Amino acid sequence: MAVYQKLLVAIDLTEEAPLVLDKAMAIAKVHAAEVALVHVVEPVGYAYGGDIPMDLTELxxxxxxxxxxxxxxxxxxxxxTSDNQIVVVGRPESEIHRLSEELNTDLIVVGSHGRKGFQLLLGSTANGVLHGAKCDVLAVRIDT
Incomplete structure (x- = not known):
């Protein structure tokens, strides 16, 4: 059985975030592991295709x-601890991979909505994290 020393818990700050965090904290308790909590804010320009001719800095x-x-x-x-509460701006999958390596985590915990069919083909953050991670990934299933 793997022993985890440092977990990176990536949450999206929706109403499902506590489910993911509670599961991660239970694992951390069993392993006496340190927890880093991260949220990735996507750049506003991504949401609008980057073609808006206005300054979105304030937003x-x-x-x-x-x-x-x-x-x-x-x-x-x-x-x-506050130094383990991390908010970054960027693409979620990329930033989670970068932080995981930077912090030397051995388990990434993310939420997954268990999509099927076309939604699965389109991808999700959990899927993106899984396919580029250099450590174990736990996708906590969130039923929708």
Whole structure:
């Protein structure tokens, strides 16, 4: 059985985030592992195709601030230190892979909606994380 020393828990700050975090914290407790909590804010330009001729800096800053506040609340609730509460801007899969390597984690925990058919072919964050990770990945199934 693998012994995990450091977990990277990637949450999307939706109502399902506590399910993913609770599962990760249970694993961390069993292994006496350190937990790093991350949320990746996608650049606002991605959502609009990057073709909007306006400055979106203020909107991006507001999204970043809101994410930090939510992550801090989860971190405080679960005893995760502030230096292990990470908000970054970028593509979720890429940033999760980068952070996992940077922090030397041995387990990444993400939520998965268990999509099928065309939705599966289109991909998901969990699928993207799984296929590029250099450590174990636990996809916590979220029934929708």
């Amino acid at each position: 991006q800053d507001q999204l970043d601030k809101a994410a930090r506040e939510q992550l801090q609340a989860y971190g405080e609730k679960h005893g995760i």
